[in-house]
Amino acid sequence: MDPSNGKVMTAKEAVSRFVHAGDALVIGNYTVGSCAELVYEVIRQRKKGLTLYSQSGIFDVEVLVGAGLVDKLVTTYVLRAGGRKGGSAVERALQAGTLQMEDYTNFDYNARMVAGMHGMTFIPVLEGVMATDLFRKRGFMGDDKFRVIDCPYTGKKILTVPAANPDVCIVHVQRADKFGNAQYWGALGSVAAAALASNRIIVSCEEIVEHDIIQSSPHLTIIPAYRVSAVVEVPWGAHPTEVLGYYNIDSAMYGLFMMADSTADGLKAWMDEWVFGCDNRAAYLERYIGKFGMKALDAIRAKPYYSAQANYGAAVTSRWDRDGREIFTGLTLPEMEAILKERGKFYE
């Protein structure tokens, strides 16, 4: 049997198998290193009727909403391209009445994922929000957006939010092994909670590494293998956003997107070129290099600044020393077996 459980696959296969129309889909990344290729693949496969969760609605939410795939959006932040004169796909969908939305604070949104991750049905949050329209104005969640309870210990009014357990999380990380152990470092945001709260997890990574690498740096693992449904190796998989240790944000490319996003036609033309026009990330990179040159990519490639190594070593890795003697008794195995026999400890 394939020891990886057959989890290593293309973005196309992963999205086709693990994202379904009508799913609650969470973008696991927060502000940086968005899982661009997985988002584009969801769009190419036209997975409709999504309830989309995103902590930091950036270009990723814009393209999914712009493609008409999102019925409901739960977020804390709406990207607006081009300032007052500009616009956004979310705004246009709200105006057209095709999108329902719930606004939360960053903390409330993250708390919902944390509750989901830990199997709680709700979680207390910071009560100041009760004075605001975040609390009063309810969208599709209605009464279940927030509920207030009495603290059983102090009698204080406690504001709560319900747990979120999205059907599927798409998330990009620096590296993973073929089993699915996913390592991510940098701005931790709510990435681990979003992934672990979800029922299925698709991990894309800059590179698939040997299991040894993971084993000698377990503090970097944010998602354990047994939770992961698919591992997709996609170099430059978060472009035009940034991945620490691999590349910076591509400000020029991001700028082009922002200009396009300010109108519906602009966004459509941009997506025709960069999402529908490229079958996969390799095709995307080819188009990018053809248009802007390799130099544009080289300019944002990260220079190394390695973290200090952590020593996971111990004094011994066997109960037997180099001479084949057990370290506490000083006996060889035959000597030990002779004693067991002599003492009548053996079952023949």
Add this chain to the structure above:
Amino acid sequence: MSKPYTLQELLIISVAKEIHDYENVILGVGLPTTAGALAKALYAPHATLMMESGIIDFQPLVPLNHIADAHSCRGFSYATDLFSAFTMTYRGFVDVCFLGVGQIDKFGNLNTTCIGDYDKPAMRLPGSGGAADFISYAKRTVLTMLGGQFVEKLDYLTSPGYLDGGDSRDRSGLFPKGSGPSMLLTTQGIFRFDPVTKEIYLAQIHPKVKLDDVKKNVPWDLKIAGDLSETPHPTDAEIDFIRNFAPNMAIGRELMLELTVANLMKKMKK
């Protein structure tokens, strides 16, 4: 016929067989960690071994001193915290866990807290540790009782087994359906639980043990499996693995101590 073996080795091997490939396993210290290492080496190479301290997916190289023993392995896959180790069990991601037993009743309820009166105990045992939460939410729980006792009524109910028997555990609404203890290992045999009444019964008996000796230790009329068999003879591969990995477990605690002290004295004389 394979080579001679010790009772300790037989016990470890019997427990190891409860771990299946691709399962997520919470190990307790002592016999279960050695069993886990054996299972991963011989029967279940893709099992994910975990400990409640947050050490996830490790392959022990030497026997563990406790449940936070990162010195027993060369790295591991995922470092999380104790809180998350329990909540992932709560969410159903743990297939099997292993617990030691002080007292056990007819329906697999456990006491690991005290013998005698709680406030003035004849013997104070460790308490719950992870036990009460793990047996609540792991899909299966394997119990090992090496120095404990069967009792009609526990002096203290630390960890919930099948409560009052029958469907009372499922009916309580507190636990995942179908969860609970799946087997008990003692130095005399292997016990399992009736699928309907949830009463414990003797399923296998170890070599050199007489049925009457088993019954003598149980204060009620112990049920015996119709197809009661003798615990099978270990294979050479199983015995070799344990002697190499955990010679201290193979020879037993008392003899180990004796031989270790003898070795120390010898060194001091030099």
